[in-house]
Amino acid sequence: MKHAKLFAITFVTGLVFGCQEVEQPKTVLTQEQWTEVQKFILKEEPKPQHAIGANFDNKIELIGVDITETQAGKPATFTWYWKALTDIKDDWKVFVHFDSSKKPFRQNLDHVPVDGMFPTGHWKKGQIIKDVQKVTVQRGFPAGKGVTYVGLYKGNARMNVVNEVSKTQEAQPRVIGPTVDVKGASGGAVQKEEPKPLYQVRIIPADKAGEMKIDGKLEEKVWTTVPTLRLKPFGSSPATATMIRVFVTETDLYLAGELADRHMWGTLKNRDDSTWTEEVLELFLDVDGDGNDYMELQITPNNVIFDANFKKRLGRGQGTRQEQIDAAKAWNLDGLETAVDAIGTVNKDDDVDTKWVVEMKIPLKSIPGAGEGPKNGDTWAVNLYRFDRPEKNKTHAYAWSTAPRGDFHQVDKFGEFKFVDKLPMRRPQITPDVVKEIQRNIDQRIKPQPTKVDQPAPKTPKAP
Numbered sequence: 001m002k003h004a005k006l007f008a009i010t011f012v013t014g015l016v017f018g019c020q021e022v023e024q025p026k027t028v029l030t031q032e033q034w035t036e037v038q039k040f041i042l043k044e045e046p047k048p049q050h051a052i053g054a055n056f057d058n059k060i061e062l063i064g065v066d067i068t069e070t071q072a073g074k075p076a077t078f079t080w081y082w083k084a085l086t087d088i089k090d091d092w093k094v095f096v097h098f099d100s101s102k103k104p105f106r107q108n109l110d111h112v113p114v115d116g117m118f119p120t121g122h123w124k125k126g127q128i129i130k131d132v133q134k135v136t137v138q139r140g141f142p143a144g145k146g147v148t149y150v151g152l153y154k155g156n157a158r159m160n161v162v163n164e165v166s167k168t169q170e171a172q173p174r175v176i177g178p179t180v181d182v183k184g185a186s187g188g189a190v191q192k193e194e195p196k197p198l199y200q201v202r203i204i205p206a207d208k209a210g211e212m213k214i215d216g217k218l219e220e221k222v223w224t225t226v227p228t229l230r231l232k233p234f235g236s237s238p239a240t241a242t243m244i245r246v247f248v249t250e251t252d253l254y255l256a257g258e259l260a261d262r263h264m265w266g267t268l269k270n271r272d273d274s275t276w277t278e279e280v281l282e283l284f285l286d287v288d289g290d291g292n293d294y295m296e297l298q299i300t301p302n303n304v305i306f307d308a309n310f311k312k313r314l315g316r317g318q319g320t321r322q323e324q325i326d327a328a329k330a331w332n333l334d335g336l337e338t339a340v341d342a343i344g345t346v347n348k349d350d351d352v353d354t355k356w357v358v359e360m361k362i363p364l365k366s367i368p369g370a371g372e373g374p375k376n377g378d379t380w381a382v383n384l385y386r387f388d389r390p391e392k393n394k395t396h397a398y399a400w401s402t403a404p405r406g407d408f409h410q411v412d413k414f415g416e417f418k419f420v421d422k423l424p425m426r427r428p429q430i431t432p433d434v435v436k437e438i439q440r441n442i443d444q445r446i447k448p449q450p451t452k453v454d455q456p457a458p459k460t461p462k463a464p
Helices: 031-040 220-224 319-330 432-446
Strands: 049-054 060-067 075-084 095-099 107-108 128-138 143-153 175-184 198-201 232-235 242-247 252-260 280-286 294-299 305-310 339-344 353-361 381-393 394-399 415-420
Touching: 031 128, 049 175, 060 143, 060 175, 220 242, 252 280, 294 353, 305 319, 339 394
Parallel strands: 198 242, 198 415
Antiparallel strands: 049 060, 060 075, 075 128, 095 107, 095 143, 143 175, 232 394, 242 252, 252 353, 280 294, 280 381, 294 305, 339 353, 381 394, 381 415
């Protein structure tokens, strides 16, 4: 489909930010694109390899799919057959989750139909669309059975499946597609995924931590005794310093963040507003790492808080995506204390800011599943994200662990907080300046400099 790149100029798919997708403008097809698209509008009903027959809101039918041989690390083709049951006015995206049935592993195959050239907003009643999707199965995909989960979404809305198409159909706005055999990767060892980051969180008795004032100033000495983790840019985002420090006492988890920012802004004011749509720091925390009963905490430069408790991973709970978000954010993190110190001026366009500093105190008893708090050696699944928006139509995104594609709630991709009584001793970093200093000391020992004296040295008496 040689015109896909041309089409990308007029249509850009949405990015999923935190809990929600950012909507993009409706598309306009050129004559050249329309000529290409007509090749994928069928005149006869197809007979796909895997019949599905899912009716989405009496608007669109998924007739079925053809799937070529699937092997980890190799190309494969998923050919979807859709039928418009009425004229479609809006552009809905197709979500396809290709999951391993052997162990938790998901490849996201979300797309706009016909390689992005024929969004649903152009579909007319009775049209049958052949949607050819060429992919490469991830090299780490486990050998065994793979199963597809398919649906249609637009922002936070999803189309519902209104007919019974499978005995295993779940009470969710999606259909369970065919199960296929996936061969293991060939040509040597399976490529390893990027290792998950590990951050060692010091367990510090409250009396040794001292009195903590949550004001964003970070003036307490304890902050200088804990290590720093840094968030990494993803996509085309520039390198922007985002540094986090954490420690825990018998009763509370403390987190500090320093976020470089040349233009700090924010318009939201109320708790649980859609903070992910503006500049924000996000914390996801799942104590046992099973993807259930985890918390999400967000904070903006104006110290506006969004907190939520997801009993099931977002997208797998009951109801629509928005209904799941609404249910989760009805929960409040009791006893939470937060503060932001802005070095600069929030919402002032004619100056250059420096950074905003976050400080928070989270009671352990309020963290889902934390119980009496972590013990030495315990690990929690954690991820941190940041959105910096130097302009309201531009987003720079950052993450601590591997940046997920399309879903920030992939707990299996999170990093780990490991709680320790003592931090291991670290070797001093040997920098070029340190090497020069060492060499200077060696040179002075070999060639000592002459010592200046105020009086002449006494003469040695001559031998008699």
